[in-house]
Amino acid sequence: MIKTGRIRFALRWAFGHFLVSALVVSLAAILVFLIWYPSPWREMLGIGSIFALVAVVDLVCGPILTLVLASPVKSRRERWLDLTLVALIQIAALGYGLWSVASARPVVLVFEVDRLFVLTANEVQMELLGQAPEALNQLSWAGVARVGLREATSPQEYLSSVELSIQGITQAMRPNWWRLYDGEVKSAILKKAKPLITLKEKRPLQADELQRAVRKTGRSAESLYFLPLTSSKEMGWIALLDASGEIVGYAPVDGFD
Numbered sequence: 001m002i003k004t005g006r007i008r009f010a011l012r013w014a015f016g017h018f019l020v021s022a023l024v025v026s027l028a029a030i031l032v033f034l035i036w037y038p039s040p041w042r043e044m045l046g047i048g049s050i051f052a053l054v055a056v057v058d059l060v061c062g063p064i065l066t067l068v069l070a071s072p073v074k075s076r077r078e079r080w081l082d083l084t085l086v087a088l089i090q091i092a093a094l095g096y097g098l099w100s101v102a103s104a105r106p107v108v109l110v111f112e113v114d115r116l117f118v119l120t121a122n123e124v125q126m127e128l129l130g131q132a133p134e135a136l137n138q139l140s141w142a143g144v145a146r147v148g149l150r151e152a153t154s155p156q157e158y159l160s161s162v163e164l165s166i167q168g169i170t171q172a173m174r175p176n177w178w179r180l181y182d183g184e185v186k187s188a189i190l191k192k193a194k195p196l197i198t199l200k201e202k203r204p205l206q207a208d209e210l211q212r213a214v215r216k217t218g219r220s221a222e223s224l225y226f227l228p229l230t231s232s233k234e235m236g237w238i239a240l241l242d243a244s245g246e247i248v249g250y251a252p253v254d255g256f257d
Contacts, residue, residue, distance in 0.1 A: 054097030148185030186245030213251035228255035
């Protein structure tokens with residue numbers, strides 16, 4: 001009888017704990033998916049599976065610990081002390097998970113030669129951030145800044161840049177190479193962009209995907225251009241551009257020949 005009563009008591013506490021945990025995880029999901037990783041970055045960077053792991057750990061471990069520890073024979077003070085300790089463990093685990101997710105959030109979209117490259121916070125050479133243009137010398141916590149890349153100022157700087165790129169530290173990762181996303185950058189983008197209708201002809205199996213992306217822009221496919229959109233982990237996306245070089249949409253289609 002005591003054992004049955006203890007189980008029912010613990011289940012009530014564990015269920016209540018689960019509801020509170022679900023609320024906290026839901027708020028965290030809003031932060032992650034709507035602020036740090038809005039579309040298309042959440043799909044492109046695959047944050048869903050990472051956050052799912054963080055959420056499952058938080059939703060499972062806390063209530064299970066409460067289920068184990070809760071007992072009607074304990075005093076109110078003991079029960080709340082147990083719950084507080086479990087909550088602290090949960091907060092620490094969730095905080096670490098969110099810190100990891102935030103460290104990999106997209107912060108800069110760089111036009112690099114013939115493509116757009118989305119850069120995450122942990123890829124930026126932070127020691128050079130102060131050398132970026134004033135409008136770009138702080139990483140955003142909401143949204144992705146668009147930048148171009150300047151030209152090398154000397155042959156020596158160019159050779160040094162090539163050496164760093166060979167080591168995996170590209171110009172896009174170095175804020176002292178960033179420049180504002182102005183009309184000159186857009187003109188350079190349009191010189192490299194290709195008509196979207198040419199891609200539709202090359203990717204007939206993805207015609208429906210392209211058409212969905214076109215509909216979202218509210219424009220005709222004939223009026224749009226595209227550039228490959230890449231990250232350090234993904235190469236199979238494109239950015240849709242209008243005639244002025246402004247980005248108006250994205251699609252999960254390989255843009256390379």
